[in-house]
Every structure is written in C-alpha cells, then in structure tokens.
Amino acid sequence: MMRNNMENNDLILAEIREHQDTVATLTDPELLSSITAAARLVTSVIAAGKKILVFGNGGSASDAQHIAAEFTGRYVKERRGLPAIALTTDTSALTAISNDYGFARVFARQVEALAQPGDLAIGISTSGNSENVLQGLITAKGLDCHTLGLTGNGGGKIATLSDVLLNVNSKTTARIQEMHILIGHVLCSAVDRIYE
Template identity: 45%
Template sequence: MTLFNQLIKTEDILLKIHQIGNLLNTTLDTGSIVLICGNGGSAAQAQHMAGEIVGRFLIERNGLPAIALNADSVALTAIGNDYSYDEIFARQVTAFKDSAKLLFLLSTSGNSKNLIQAALRAKKYGITIVGLLGRDGGTLNKLCDFSIIIPSWSTPEIQEVHLAIIHILCDYVDGEMK
C-alpha cells in the first residue's frame, strides 16, 4: 500500500488538520506569534510556512505574526556556541514566551534533541505544541498537544506530505481572512 493510500484511509489526519487549522487561526486572531522550527529540509519548510503567514499565501491580506526560529543565523550560532546546539530553539521559545502561544515542530524522525528541548520549554510556559512528524513520531509525539505523523521512513515522502499539510494550513489562514 502506498503512503498516499495509507493517508487517505486515515480520517484521523483530516480531523487533525482541521483542528490545527482552527487552532492556528485562533492564535493569529489574538495577535499571538506563531513559532515554527525544524532542522535541515524541515527548517526550510518552517521558513516557508512562516513566510506564507507573514507575507501571504493566495489572497491579499495583512501580514500575520509568525517566526521561523531556525532562520536567524546569528541567534542560532550565538546560542549554539554559548550554550549548546540542543538549546538553539529552546532559548528562543523562552525569549518569545510572553507573545507566542503556538509552536510548530517539524521533524521527520521526531527525535531531534533541539526540538525536544524546545517542546519541553514550551510546555513550561503553557505554549501549545503542534508536531508535523514522520516515522513513528519519536519522542516528540509524546510532547506535542497535537501531532500529525506521516507513517514512512522515507524523508522525502515525509517532507512532501508535510509541505502539503503546511499549504492546507496556510489556506485555513487565508480562509479566515476572506
């Protein structure tokens, strides 16, 4: 059975996308910042998602508050050098704790130490955590308030589905603005 067929048979994934889309809109409606992060290809997708929220997706609208925590090379290298690579996102979560209410974690394995630390920090501050994960969800699955797991061990497959989900979520944001 192909990954696509597995996902289509999972009505649960559609419900989760709907719940997360509503949560994203509620967060943005309150003016709270949406934090997004990942490593490698997932970092690129985090930046893409933040760009679609801050800029626009398909319709003209005002920019909305979202930050890809992996986009600031100065912060990443300073935190990595002064503390550790495991702290690069957690320290930023602490910095934005008063204005952020939602954290997206993108991970194909679900086991990246720096994302786990970010999740633990977000929990400490009452920030809701959404995981777009792969494989079996890894450690992050247990830390997320909402997670969508792509049941594949193929990084490209996982990232392709994550990108589709990101676009659906951005469409939720546009739909709210119409």
C-alpha cells in the first residue's frame, strides 16, 4: 500500500536534512585540516608527475571511478589529462585475480602491478574495514606510495594505513558516500588550481 504524499514528503525532508547535517560536519576543524592535508598530498603527487590509484567496493567502487574520471578527463578547468586509474573497472582483472588469489587480493595485486614509489593510493571504504581495500593500502605502503583513506564509522582499520585519513562523522552508508564525492570534488578543485 502506497504511503500518502505527506508521509513521502516527511521522508524526503528527513533524508535531505540528514544530508545537510552531515555536510556541516565537514567543517569540523580536525576534519577540515585533514581535507586540506589531502588536497596538498594530491596536488604534490600530480605536480611530481606521479599517478593516483583509486579503489573501493560497491558504491565506493563507483566513487573511485567518478574521482579517477575527474582527473583523467577534467573537473572544471580545461587542462591536460592527469594520470588516475580506478582499480574497479577491468572485469577481466577483477575476476581473474579474485579467482586465482581470492577477493581480498583484488586491489593489492593491481597495486603491485601498477604502482611506483611516490604514487598515491586512495582506498575508499564506508566502514573502514573492507579487507580488499586494506590489502591494497598495505601493498601501496610496501611500495613507498602515499596513502589516503576515505572512510566513515570512525575510520576502522584503514585509519592506521592512511598517511591522511578523511573520516566522515556518520554511520549511515549513504551519507558517508555523499560526503566522499563532495570531498573528491574538493580534491579535484585543488588540482585544477595548479593550472591557473
């Protein structure tokens, strides 16, 4: 049975208000400082001619692809394409690695193949505990790459593997993912400023 319009409007308003409340948490001084540090890290990696590898599961996989596309295509400013790869897009690699090594190694194996010292690995996990994201970051650190974690729920295990941690103060997966894209756009904007 369909709910009436009043109940639907209340649900919609509740979702929008929760989103707005979560956006407001991004201006917390500690998180704002971490976002600034992340922007400096991303711009320094790009300025040094290094690349960015981005990975996550489910909605975070989509976020990884979105962020990588903003770098390789463009965000706002017309500039050269920048080296960023989402490790979530090659179905042959994803299925072969998962089949041969297990799903926990699906990102680590690609990082092992593609990363060079000084590159940046961005691991995205709303829980902060996705095993394959953890393994990807561990491998990146072992190859002398920089690491950036985008999380929620307190940061989870990814907190200990991230040179910079961007932990959204929420336990709601949808709100965390919405903030991850907003933060991703902030990082893209910081890179655009290099080309002014």
